[in-house]
Amino acid sequence: MTALLFEIGCEELPADVCADLERQLVGDGAAGAGGRDVTEKNGGSDRRGLVRRLLEEARLWAPARGSEQADLLAVLITPRRIGIRVAPVPARQTPSVQRFRGPRAEVAFDKGVPTKAGAGFARAKGVAPEDLARETVDGTEFVVAEIEEVRRPSIEVVPGFCAELLDHLHVPRGMRWGSRPDGVEDYLRFSRPIRWLVCKLGRRTVRFRFYDLECADLSLGHRVMGRPVKVINPDVYESRLEEQAVVADQRRRRTLIESGLDERAAALGGTWSDPGDVLAEAIYLVEWPTVLSGSFDEGHLRLPDDVLITAMQGHQRYFPVRDGDGALMPVFLYVCNADPQYAELITSGNTRVLNGRLDDAAFAYDRDVAMGIDAIAEKLDAVVFHEKLGSLAEKAVRLQDLSTWLAAGPEAFGTGEVDHGEVALAAGLAKADLASGMVQEFPTLQGRMGELYARSAGHPRVVATAIGEHYRPLSAMAPLPSSDVGRALAIADKADNIVGAWVAGEKPTGSRDPYALRRAAIGIVRIALEGDLRFPVDRLLERAAEAFADQGLDVDGAAVVSGTLAFVWERLEALLLDEGVDQECVQAALGSSAPDVPGVAVRARELARLRDLEILADAATAYTRCASLAAKAGTSTGEVTAELLLDAAEKALFDAYRETRERITASLASQDVEGALGAAAGLREPVDRYFDDVLVMDGDPDVRDNRLAQLAAVRDLLRQIADFSRIAV
Numbered sequence: 001m002t003a004l005l006f007e008i009g010c011e012e013l014p015a016d017v018c019a020d021l022e023r024q025l026v027g028d029g030a031a032g033a034g035g036r037d038v039t040e041k042n043g044g045s046d047r048r049g050l051v052r053r054l055l056e057e058a059r060l061w062a063p064a065r066g067s068e069q070a071d072l073l074a075v076l077i078t079p080r081r082i083g084i085r086v087a088p089v090p091a092r093q094t095p096s097v098q099r100f101r102g103p104r105a106e107v108a109f110d111k112g113v114p115t116k117a118g119a120g121f122a123r124a125k126g127v128a129p130e131d132l133a134r135e136t137v138d139g140t141e142f143v144v145a146e147i148e149e150v151r152r153p154s155i156e157v158v159p160g161f162c163a164e165l166l167d168h169l170h171v172p173r174g175m176r177w178g179s180r181p182d183g184v185e186d187y188l189r190f191s192r193p194i195r196w197l198v199c200k201l202g203r204r205t206v207r208f209r210f211y212d213l214e215c216a217d218l219s220l221g222h223r224v225m226g227r228p229v230k231v232i233n234p235d236v237y238e239s240r241l242e243e244q245a246v247v248a249d250q251r252r253r254r255t256l257i258e259s260g261l262d263e264r265a266a267a268l269g270g271t272w273s274d275p276g277d278v279l280a281e282a283i284y285l286v287e288w289p290t291v292l293s294g295s296f297d298e299g300h301l302r303l304p305d306d307v308l309i310t311a312m313q314g315h316q317r318y319f320p321v322r323d324g325d326g327a328l329m330p331v332f333l334y335v336c337n338a339d340p341q342y343a344e345l346i347t348s349g350n351t352r353v354l355n356g357r358l359d360d361a362a363f364a365y366d367r368d369v370a371m372g373i374d375a376i377a378e379k380l381d382a383v384v385f386h387e388k389l390g391s392l393a394e395k396a397v398r399l400q401d402l403s404t405w406l407a408a409g410p411e412a413f414g415t416g417e418v419d420h421g422e423v424a425l426a427a428g429l430a431k432a433d434l435a436s437g438m439v440q441e442f443p444t445l446q447g448r449m450g451e452l453y454a455r456s457a458g459h460p461r462v463v464a465t466a467i468g469e470h471y472r473p474l475s476a477m478a479p480l481p482s483s484d485v486g487r488a489l490a491i492a493d494k495a496d497n498i499v500g501a502w503v504a505g506e507k508p509t510g511s512r513d514p515y516a517l518r519r520a521a522i523g524i525v526r527i528a529l530e531g532d533l534r535f536p537v538d539r540l541l542e543r544a545a546e547a548f549a550d551q552g553l554d555v556d557g558a559a560v561v562s563g564t565l566a567f568v569w570e571r572l573e574a575l576l577l578d579e580g581v582d583q584e585c586v587q588a589a590l591g592s593s594a595p596d597v598p599g600v601a602v603r604a605r606e607l608a609r610l611r612d613l614e615i616l617a618d619a620a621t622a623y624t625r626c627a628s629l630a631a632k633a634g635t636s637t638g639e640v641t642a643e644l645l646l647d648a649a650e651k652a653l654f655d656a657y658r659e660t661r662e663r664i665t666a667s668l669a670s671q672d673v674e675g676a677l678g679a680a681a682g683l684r685e686p687v688d689r690y691f692d693d694v695l696v697m698d699g700d701p702d703v704r705d706n707r708l709a710q711l712a713a714v715r716d717l718l719r720q721i722a723d724f725s726r727i728a729v
Contacts, residue, residue: 019280118132270323291335469490587726618684656682656686
């Protein structure tokens with residue numbers, strides 16, 4: 001047993017590519033250095049990670065009993081290198097025996113003598129007939145050939161493993177460089193040009209060619225402060241690099257950076273913060289981290305904190321510092337990858353850049369405040385929302401219509417506490433800051449600047465807060481709007497975006513979602529669920545489509561509503577499945593007549609909870625017996641005529657239906673799914689009796705149609721609870 005090291009040296013990789021490569025290579029093995037769970041993406045559905053999977057396929061993965069993956073595998077990533085160290089690796093491939101099942105034993109042997117079939121099978125597998133083993137499957141004995149694969153020396157297998165690893169690494173927008181070598185069909189593509197390869201198996205250098213790269217034992221140190229490094233063996237890889245100003249382990253870089261930030265902030269009399277999660281990126285921007293500090297013009301502290309922080313973090317990757325009272329100080333911290341002896345010169349340049357950004361921000365902010373948010377909103381007709389969907393002014397009109405409709409609906413906000421005038425005002429001003437100088441300078445402050453400008457203009461606090469929160473949630477699990485006005489505006493904005501994409505013919509695909517519509521749909525679902533807002537989703541989308549039609553656009557309303565409704569329900573389905581709700585129960589709930597998100601969700605959860613109870617089986621049986629014949633009839637059914645109910649079983653079912661309808665309706669109104677199921681289960685007996693005693697397809701067409709209408713009525717009543725045909729009970 002020995003250790004394996006493989007290093008891929010390249011030009012500076014983007015930080016997000018470094019983090020993604022770590023997830024691909026490690027898989028479930030550990031959390032990333034940025035603090036994120038590496039299971040989010042790992043290069044495919046195989047959650048072992050790329051390194052372990054390829055080592056297992058090459059038969060080079062030989063962990064000691066009881067060892068964890070983290071003890072065997074180290075993935076070390078800096079901007080200029082990807083290092084993979086595995087220990088131990090066997091001297092030869094691990095054993096592997098293939099088993100091939102042959103004919104039945106009684107066919108392969110006759111009284112212990114190989115038959116033609118048995119001898120032929122043994123010959124085909126390269127074994128002697130007497131070496132064939134036996135195994136019994138479902139009571140039948142077969143002959144089996146066991147073939148042990150050749151165990152090649154690891155040093156012969158490692159080049160193939162390395163080449164496979166390079167081929168399987170997925171990078172977005174991979175680039176090609178240099179010329180294509182003779183005999184190679186494709187160009188080498190990677191995020192940045194690969195400049196060197198190192199591979200060591202213990203003290204032995206594994207030499208091979210990959211495209212026009214020669215793998216050897218020579219690595220490079222820091223671009224400025226380091227020199228070439230001859231790697232002697234994997235055990236000294238990190239220490240030899242550190243001699244040349246490279247901290248290879250991203251987790252150690254993170255620790256060094258955090259320690260440096262703590263020390264610098266304490267020396268300045270404050271504490272550092274990282275609201276933009278810049279640290280997760282900074283660890284992949286440096287190989288030799290040094291934390292330095294600078295200052296900016298104290299006069300800029302009059303700007304809102306969000307502006308200062310965005311200027312520091314969004315553009316320069318700096319860390320703001322707050323004093324003991326929580327106020328921002330006119331200083332910043334940053335992580336440097338250059339030679340620390342030039343710290344003063346480097347800090348001077350960073351300070352000059354930040355002050356320039358803040359000068360621009362101050363000019364834009366003062367001009368916007370002087371103009372006022374109402375005047376800025378008047379400029380929205382000159383700002384294009386989408387070339388096929390009109391201006392932002394037209395979007396504001398649509399938002400006012402949708403959000404006030406939501407606020408007026410008792411299903412969504414039945415408390416009577418929502419001021420419709422405040423909703424309309426917030427919707428009319430929600431997009432105003434997109435025409436402001438500040439948001440043009442700092443696009444990530446959209447919404448937040450609208451909130452600040454609305455407060456500056458004296459608008460009600462609830463209106464300003466709704467403007468600031470209407471983009472929420474900003475990710476699948478991010479915070480939601482905190483007020484009813486904000487919830488109505490956020491749902492309206494997301495519905496308008498989703499429907500607008502369908503109207504413009506730019507709905508998302510499996511690989512493309514440029515307008516983040518999946519996130520918008522998840523936002524609608526989460527806001528409705530957590531606020532228990534029972535508005536009809538189909539009517540929301542229908543009204544959004546009507547708003548585009550009123551604008552003069554050509555809208556196929558039925559197709560748009562159908563497509564967007566399925567899109568939103570898919571997001572709810574995914575959320576419920578993530579909760580652990582059984583898929584059949586989710587499908588059954590989605591097939592119900594519940595029009596709202598909370599209604600579907602509570603049905604799915606309750607069906608899963610009650611799945612093994614008899615009441616669910618009885619309700620499902622009553623439903624499927626009625627639905628099956630009503631569907632086969634292929635005719636439209638109308639109202640049930642009591643005078644045409646001739647049989648006692650018909651009348652009994654009719655009476656049970658009317659009584660059950662009231663109980664189911666009352667139960668579902670209070671989200672009592674168990675109570676509704678209990679009522680539905682009571683229809684099992686009259687339905688069974690009906691099918692025993694009544695000939696549905698009577699020769700009299702009026703009687704036949706009436707009986708089909710009765711079955712359809714029972715089916716539709718039970719479908720208010722669930723589409724029981726989608727769940728096996």
